[in-house]
Amino acid sequence: MPSEAVQEYTVAQGRAKSFYARYARKEELQHQTHYCPGCGHGIIHKMLARAIDELDVQDRTILIGPVGCSVFTYYYFDVGNVQAAHGRAPAVATAMKRSRPGSIVISYQGDGDLSAIGAAEILHAANRGENISVIFVNNAIYSMTGGQVAPTTLIGQKSTTTPEGRRAANEGYPLHVSELLATLEAPVYIERVGLGDNKQIAQATRAIRRAVEDQARGLGFSLVEVLAPCPTIWKMNPVDAQRWVRDVMEKTFPLGVFRDHTKEAALRPASQPAPALDEIPRLLGLAEEDLPTGNGCMLARETNVDLQVRIAGFGGQGVLLLGEVLAEAGLVAGLEVSWLPSYGPEMRSGTSNCHVRLSSQPVDSPLVSVPSVLVAMNEPSLCKFDLTVRRGGWVIYNGDTFPGDCMRDGVHVLALPFTRLADELGDPRAANMVMLGALLEIDGVLPQASIDAALHRLVKNPRWIELDERALARGRELLKDALRRGSLAKEPCAEA
Amino acid sequence: MVKGERIETKKQDRGWLRIDGEECKGCGLCIEACPPKVIAMSEELNHFGYRTAIFAGAGCTGCGVCFMVCPEPGAITVFRAAVRHVEASGHANAGIEEAISCASN
Amino acid sequence: MRKQLMKGNEAIVKSAILAGCRGFYGYPITPASEITEAAALYMPRAGGVFVQAESEVAAINMLYGAAAAGVRAMTASSGPGISLMQEGISYMAGAELPCVVADITRGGPGLGNIGSEQGDYHQVVKGGGHGNYRTIVLAPHSVQEMADLTALAFELADRYRNPVFVLADGFVGQMMEPVEFPQRAIEAPMPAWAVAGTAATRGNLITSLHMGCDDLEAHVLALEAKYKLAEQREACAEEWHAEDAEIVLVGYGIVGRILKAVTAEARANGLPVGLLRPITLYPFPIAHFQHLASRARVFVVVEMSNGQLLEDVRLALNGACPIEFFSRVGGNAPSHDEVLQLVREQALRLIGEERMAHA
Known part of the structure; x- marks a missing residue:
């Protein structure tokens, strides 16, 4: 045997291949x-x-x-x-x-x-x-x-x-x-x-x-x-x-x-495959069938509209929805519209109000500082905004009697206990739609079909749609009755 | 990595080490960890002013503990005597269980 | 009919998804919460990721991760939350990661209130985080612009590899207007620099760390070159009856809308009033100011903050024209009448000056 043995060695432990061979240091x-x-x-x-x-x-x-x-x-x-x-x-x-x-x-x-x-x-x-x-x-x-x-x-x-x-x-x-x-x-x-x-x-x-x-x-x-x-x-x-x-x-x-929990852990659910790009607009509610249609309720091009509405009340009275239905109906009728809510803690309790504009021209400012119509769902809201209503404008007030100190020259007033009237229709919460009905009758521009379309887009429950439709009709009647009595111009209309 | 490197030793040890004197910082953890105590500290300083670990030669089992305790990725490379029937595609690193059994020595 | 009535906050999310955004990481806050809520509904439908984070700090760092992975992603918040996000925004600017942040502003400082204010101007436009960086800032004044500028924000974020803000006040976020969207969705390609856990992107690195002084200086100068390019190319403003205006009203966001109404009424009364509405707040549309200053006799800056926009107008005009200032804060908007009154006073003053000059 030779005095020097030759043996072959292999690497048992060495630099891992997940390391760089040289580092990006100095x-x-x-x-x-x-x-x-x-x-x-x-x-x-x-x-x-x-x-x-x-x-x-x-x-x-x-x-x-x-x-x-x-x-x-x-x-x-x-x-x-x-x-x-x-x-x-x-x-x-x-x-x-x-x-x-x-x-x-x-x-x-x-x-x-x-x-x-x-x-x-x-x-x-x-x-x-x-x-x-x-x-x-x-x-x-x-x-x-x-x-x-x-x-x-x-x-x-x-x-x-x-x-x-x-x-x-x-x-x-x-x-x-x-x-x-x-x-x-x-x-x-x-x-x-x-x-x-x-x-x-x-x-x-x-x-x-x-x-x-x-x-x-x-x-x-x-x-x-x-x-x-x-x-x-x-x-x-x-x-x-x-x-x-x-x-x-x-x-x-x-x-x-x-x-x-290695043994018993369930596999985490795999992510859903991404939808095709063509599908995205539909998934966002932007497909053709999701867009409002103006069929049969578009206003004539030459109709001149500039409706500036302030709606105010307490949270839960349907202030924002009232405004939304109005704005949506305006859009369906082919008008330029805007809807601006008060928001925040006011949403949870206390006062709530919104600004709505419907116009044949592009809406410059969505803030309504001088409304042509004020819908006041209670007395504090009336007192807060009453003085802002423009001359020749309207106040629709939810109350038995119109407070005397809110009385103003040159502003039409329709004061009725709308909540009670809505209760008679089946639910006091429909008061907002009764008031909207009156507002629509005052303005008289928006086609009924645009209101129906708006209502169906925004209210999903069939029972509520049916009730709201009756409430809107009732509101229109109430205004017509008041107009027939001819007592609206400068005085409140106090229903018996 | 170097595979199948042929070297000559006077004694047929199971293991053999290559220590990179420029990567080693001389912390001494390998010297402390080595079961058969085949690693020592150099007397000379390297380029960076460190004394470094050196392979003292006889008795290495190729257990790999020195590699595991060493903080530098490539300062130590552990070689082990080739045996028959080792799978051709076998992983470069020795099995952890084997290393642990050496670590317990 | 192609338009839908929708809140500005909701329009942001739909526009973002159509623009290829597939990640939303947010934390609710009034008046921006509808963005997070809409993202929770729509992002998973579109195959994207929605996470309501434990804080705005986590949210912006999730955005950092999503952007690093090469996904178009966004978050939304309001003043107090944006303050918390500034750390991550600085890191993203430093690491050159694109993202879109919607800031639907409220009243401050501190908890302030949830009314609509524009007091975030400095922290967003000037960069509230540390270091030499800028963020591109787009300021919509309508729901349609909320949609359009959000889509643009993703393009700019990718083009400049930098965070882009959509800065809107609470009014613009909360209001509903008809809005039209593009009919096709975009698929954003994965950028080559991303770290996506693939063989092709192995070895890529996302970091804002540059240890050497010279390295960091070179990096900062490269960022600066990007910002200069954006200043040349991306500055944008709307001029409205401004070409022959002697009194130029200046305001962005909801104030721009109020000033349009004031301008319309002033013009109807024969007053030479126009509007200059910055749409990009950074880059600031300096050229528009300088152009109009050649004819204008006074600029009237109106904002819902205490002279934050005013500072940029001063810099843009650089003494070329006198400036008047009006602001309301605390959640109050400047009213049509009080701005109109100010315009009338300025008109009278200018007429008086003319008479003096001719006497």
């Missing part, structure tokens, strides 16, 4: 990471790259980098890279995954990023069960900014902003993100691992692969919290820092699986 540094000696990030990067390689998802992977020491993940990972604002990676990841469901979206975040400024984003992404994988690197300190306290800093641990050590009374207790998120229903897999020794590192490798694999299988949200050393900020040598993870950090942050 010229001389393109072959090494920017991390300090002994930093946990590099170790975790290798676990993640290995998982991407093993699961063969490199082309599909989108890696979202945080703000913090690992802001430069895109130097290293040969995948699709997106750099997010501090703490917002889970929000970015949410939209990326939903926009591109075939992608593998990994949010890589530190403890300042995820557990402090981004606490809301991670909580809600987890709660929605977004099908993403989150790698949460917990080194109990803000490292990149030079060692300030983090939500995960241990009690008694010194930092540049807890110079005497963290005190629960001042900074609260270390935040247990994994345990917190495990109280939610949606997450599929949550585990805390560490980089404290060889065994912990082996388990962390497994956990990170699981987090990516669960996403690839379409199961849902997973998070791996990794207790990681920061020798520089901790002011320890790398080996001591590694031991500190195992011997000290782990006491506050016990390792383990906090959620594992």
Whole structure:
């Protein structure tokens, strides 16, 4: 036998192919990471790259980098890279995954990023069960900014902003993100691992692969919290820092699986196929059959209309609907129209009013400051707007008697207990349509067919359509009756 | 990656390491982690002023623990003696279970 | 008949979907909530994504993600929510991501009220976030323009790879007017720079981070060059009876509508009044101002904020013409009569000046 044996070796462990061979760093540094000696990030990067390689998802992977020491993940990972604002990676990841469901979206975040400024984003992404994988690197300190306290800093641990050590009374207790998120229903897999020794590192490798694999299988949200050393900020040598993870950090942050629904998790529903482009207008209610038709109710071109209406009342009296039917009818009749509501808390209670304009000319301002018709559904509304009505205009008032101090020269008044009259028709809530009927009879321009068309577009319940039609007719009659008595010009018409 | 690299050793170790002296930052985690203690720290400084890990030679089992604890993506490459019947398309990285069993040593 | 009666807020959503928008990420707030509600209904129907986020901060960052993935996407809010979104808008401008943000403004500062105001002018037009960036701002004054300018906003956002605002007051968002939409929907192509989780886009990077001083300076200068190009090409305004006007009224949004009514009445009374209505607030339509200043004797700026638009008019005119100012805030709109009164006073003053000159 020869004294020197020749043996063939193959690579058992080497640079993952999901890493770039050289990094887009400054010229001389393109072959090494920017991390300090002994930093946990590099170790975790290798676990993640290995998982991407093993699961063969490199082309599909989108890696979202945080703000913090690992802001430069895109130097290293040969995948699709997106750099997010501090703490917002889970929000970015949410939209990326939903926009591109075939992608593998990994949010890589530190403890300042995820557990402090981004606490809301991670909580809600987890709660929605977004099908993403989150790698949460917990080194109990803000490292990149030079060692300030983090939500995960241990009690008694010194930092540049807890110079005497963290005190629960001042900074609260270390935040247990994994345990917190495990109280939610949606997450599929949550585990805390560490980089404290060889065994912990082996388990962390497994956990990170699981987090990516669960996403690839379409199961849902997973998070791996990794207790990681920061020798520089901790002011320890790398080996001591590694031991500190195992011997000290782990006491506050016990390792383990906090959620594992990998076996029983249902696949998240696949997104619906997108409809054909031609279908979109119909899906938006913009198809030909959805558009109002003016057949048979178009006004003659030369008809001159300038109706400016203010409708006011309390919430729930149908003020806005009254205006909407009027505006819609005007549109059907071929007029230019506008409808402008009061809105906000006023919608929920208290006063409500709207401005409606119908005009043969383009509507300049949709605000009606000097109405030709005021529809006042109660006394406060009357008092508020009565003085704005133009001379020769109309006030339609819902009340038994017209308040004397609202009486004005040159303004026609129709004052009737419309609510009671509507009640007689079957529902007091139809008072708005009785008043609209009177208004239409005053103006006399809009064809009945345009009103019918508007009513059918805006009111879907057949019972209400029938009632509203009767209410409109009743309103027209009431005005005709009043006109027949000829008592409208300058005085209120008080019905017996 | 280098496959099927032929090297000569005096002793037929199961494993062999290549450590990139320019990528290594000398953190020493591999030295601490290595079960058979075949890695040492150099006396010389590299271009960047770091002492770096060096492969001390005899006794490497090719377990890969040093690779796993190393923070640099390509500072350490672990080679293992080729055996018959290894599948042609087999993955470059050793199985995790095997690494763990070494890690427990 | 091709028109439908619709709220401005609803028109935004339908126009957006027709323009290829397939992502809406929002948080409700009066008076913009109908946008989020309409998006919740229609976006999934169109095969798009709708998410009601946990906050405006999350919403704008979801928009960042959707845009990074190469999808046309939008959000909508009002003053307090826009304040929270400024972080993400700065990041998107920095990362050169297109998006459309509708701001349906309300009263401020602070919680202010939900009345219609134009107090967001500075935070939207001047950029409320950090750093050297601009956002293109379109200011509709009708429901039809809510639709048309939303479609334009997506085109501009893609063309300049930058956030584009549709800035409308609560009145324009809440009012209903007849609106006509294009009869065909657009499919927006995926941009080559997107990160879409595909082999073709692997290696793409979206970031606003430029570590080196020289790198960042080059980036900022490149952004600036884009904005200069937009200033040359995209500035837009409506001139209405303005060509021979001696008194030029200036206002945008609902104020533009009020000023049209005032202009019509003033003209009927023989007063030489016209309207200049900025449609783009950034880029500001400076050329229109300079053109009209050659004939005009006074510009009357009317706004529902305390002189925010006024500052840009001053810069645009650069002393070329005197400026009068009128504003109402707190949710009040300037009334037709009070603006008309101001116009009459100006007309009398101008006549007085003429007499003095001829005496």
